[in-house]
Amino acid sequence: MSTNLTPLTPQTEARIQDIGSAEVLVGIPSYNNADTVAHVVRAVSVGLAKHFPGRRAVLVNSDGGSSDQTPAIVARTAIDFEHLFIADQQSILHRIVTPYHGIPGKGSAFRTIFEIARRLNARACAVVDADLRSISPEWIELLLRPILEEGYDYVAPYYLRHKYDGTITNSLAYPLTRALYGRRVRQPIGGEFGFSGALAAHYLDQHVWESEVARFGIDIWMTTEAIASGARICQSFLGAKIHNPKDPSADLSAMLTQVMGALFALMEKHEVLWSRMEGSQPVPLFGFTYEVGVEPVHVNMERMVLHYRQGLADLEPIWRQILADDTFAQLRDLQGTSNTDCRIPDELWVQVVYDAAIAHRNRIIRRDHLLKALTPLYLGRTASFVHATQGLTSVEAEQKIEALCHTFERMKPYLVERWQPPAPQPAAPALLHHTSTDAGGDHE
Amino acid sequence: MSDFINQALLGPLELLGRQVLTVLPNVLAMGIILLGGIFTAWALGSFSERLLRVIGFDHFCDRVGMNAALLRGGVKTDPSRLVGRGIYWTVIVMASIAALGALNLTPINQFAQSLLAYVPHLVTAAVILLAGYFLSNFVSQAVLIAAVNAGLPPARLIAACSRWGIQVLAAAMALEQLGIAQHIVVVGFGITWGGIVLAGAIAFGLGASDLAKELLERRLINRSKANPEDDLHHW
Numbered sequence: 001m002s003t004n005l006t007p008l009t010p011q012t013e014a015r016i017q018d019i020g021s022a023e024v025l026v027g028i029p030s031y032n033n034a035d036t037v038a039h040v041v042r043a044v045s046v047g048l049a050k051h052f053p054g055r056r057a058v059l060v061n062s063d064g065g066s067s068d069q070t071p072a073i074v075a076r077t078a079i080d081f082e083h084l085f086i087a088d089q090q091s092i093l094h095r096i097v098t099p100y101h102g103i104p105g106k107g108s109a110f111r112t113i114f115e116i117a118r119r120l121n122a123r124a125c126a127v128v129d130a131d132l133r134s135i136s137p138e139w140i141e142l143l144l145r146p147i148l149e150e151g152y153d154y155v156a157p158y159y160l161r162h163k164y165d166g167t168i169t170n171s172l173a174y175p176l177t178r179a180l181y182g183r184r185v186r187q188p189i190g191g192e193f194g195f196s197g198a199l200a201a202h203y204l205d206q207h208v209w210e211s212e213v214a215r216f217g218i219d220i221w222m223t224t225e226a227i228a229s230g231a232r233i234c235q236s237f238l239g240a241k242i243h244n245p246k247d248p249s250a251d252l253s254a255m256l257t258q259v260m261g262a263l264f265a266l267m268e269k270h271e272v273l274w275s276r277m278e279g280s281q282p283v284p285l286f287g288f289t290y291e292v293g294v295e296p297v298h299v300n301m302e303r304m305v306l307h308y309r310q311g312l313a314d315l316e317p318i319w320r321q322i323l324a325d326d327t328f329a330q331l332r333d334l335q336g337t338s339n340t341d342c343r344i345p346d347e348l349w350v351q352v353v354y355d356a357a358i359a360h361r362n363r364i365i366r367r368d369h370l371l372k373a374l375t376p377l378y379l380g381r382t383a384s385f386v387h388a389t390q391g392l393t394s395v396e397a398e399q400k401i402e403a404l405c406h407t408f409e410r411m412k413p414y415l416v417e418r419w420q421p422p423a424p425q426p427a428a429p430a431l432l433h434h435t436s437t438d439a440g441g442d443h444e
Numbered sequence: 445m446s447d448f449i450n451q452a453l454l455g456p457l458e459l460l461g462r463q464v465l466t467v468l469p470n471v472l473a474m475g476i477i478l479l480g481g482i483f484t485a486w487a488l489g490s491f492s493e494r495l496l497r498v499i500g501f502d503h504f505c506d507r508v509g510m511n512a513a514l515l516r517g518g519v520k521t522d523p524s525r526l527v528g529r530g531i532y533w534t535v536i537v538m539a540s541i542a543a544l545g546a547l548n549l550t551p552i553n554q555f556a557q558s559l560l561a562y563v564p565h566l567v568t569a570a571v572i573l574l575a576g577y578f579l580s581n582f583v584s585q586a587v588l589i590a591a592v593n594a595g596l597p598p599a600r601l602i603a604a605c606s607r608w609g610i611q612v613l614a615a616a617m618a619l620e621q622l623g624i625a626q627h628i629v630v631v632g633f634g635i636t637w638g639g640i641v642l643a644g645a646i647a648f649g650l651g652a653s654d655l656a657k658e659l660l661e662r663r664l665i666n667r668s669k670a671n672p673e674d675d676l677h678h679w
Contacts, residue, residue: 253593306596314599315591318585321512365512366582372589 047140311376481539576614
């Protein structure tokens, strides 16, 4: 185990000394979330008081230098327990509000939370985003109880989302993670997670904190690292996820770069593990599942198709370097008829993703250029998905995603054949005490 | 008659013979230096090339994208051979200069010295050109991708402008380093670049004032209005 400690402020060190130890810890990474953070703090506090009244609990806010009083709001948010029928609160909820050090980003915020969890010897931890509007106290129970009482190490969220919400997850992160590592984690980049203290210590010992992981690739890294380390993983049904809107056009390229970059980098790290994995296993799902109406999502198909077509015309030399000849030829032959017509079939999309992963590994061009050059392709695929699922219910759209996952799994030999033979390296570390063989019901 | 023969024919011949005898060792030395230089150049060049191949220099260049850049520039030789040939020709040039110096003739010495003094400028100019070439490729690719992702229709034109802008700047710097028409190059470059920027600004201001207004509004006033018709959440 590494002895390198993550630097904390003297005030935080003193606070940890005061608290001594904790059984459960909930972390809230934040940056300018004054609008929503009070609601999140209330939900966490009530969740801990209601579901874990006898356990010593700590709430940690790891802030990235907010200029809108976010940390102050976290510190002063009060909860009226009596009006929530919680009269028998046995333990005081300790709060630690601290800035984080290192590269600005969610990953660095998480690192500070992991470090505090390690110092406090926490048994079970959870992290929730500070911009959530739909979080309820039950989320805390669903993220922590599988760890405290069922012996799991990692709890991924399972949300109800609109069929066009989370398209990077649906078209890339979920199918690729599932095909590579053989576990069906439906929301691998969900944002809310539960994890054991041992897994937090394992995360801290990885030398990734100066890389993209320290920025925003942290979600997919945590999920993949949990699977690869042999941790016991499960999912918890949290209902609908509603959070503060972001400007999609402004963030898309950066988002895609972070998720794809982290996915591809992890493929290199764990190539011995995934190259011999076949098929996929369901992951147990906790919580009471129900249907709920989700906010409608308006999609500008024409804009996405135009983006894709411009990419096909202008980025041709770069795409030819990244993609196999056959893949590029198929893309070129797909010219639609109208401005909203773009139909990249599942097989072709899978080939694109696998070709891109191989090009990333072989450093055909600069990696950041490679990842950013895939944005129009992703938009083309998203437009194709929207085209194929127009008029379908969420359940039917989910079946389409399931079909895409099967295609990713079926075409995995295409990736394995083209991936250069891995250099000899030790097998994936069996970090935690067991290998994942849990196979609960397939709820997808 | 005998005096005439002695003075008019034998004298110059004797003088020539003495001069040849004086210069002959130097010529011999020049030949030896040249031969030695050629041998050393061949030996060093071959050794370097083989050593680089053994340590996987070609593979390294492939990984950092150097091979692709060379191919794009029309160079099909592998990097190890390129370095080997570079060392070969560098030693040949140095040996030639040293060989000329061995003649010990004032004009040739001066020429050799001035040639030697010029070598650092030549090397610097070559480095500037090479760096400019690689930088222009990198920047134009980055600009092209960013422009396409931003949905700008003239993405290729913008990328080409950035590539040629950097290459012209590098060429101007290299010429200045070589001392070729220094002032003309600097002034010419300044006028050309300033003209391009001014023309671009006027064209943008007159022809695309609405776009400029929209861009500024989006950037400064409210970013969330960037695309009000699309509320797709990709994450």
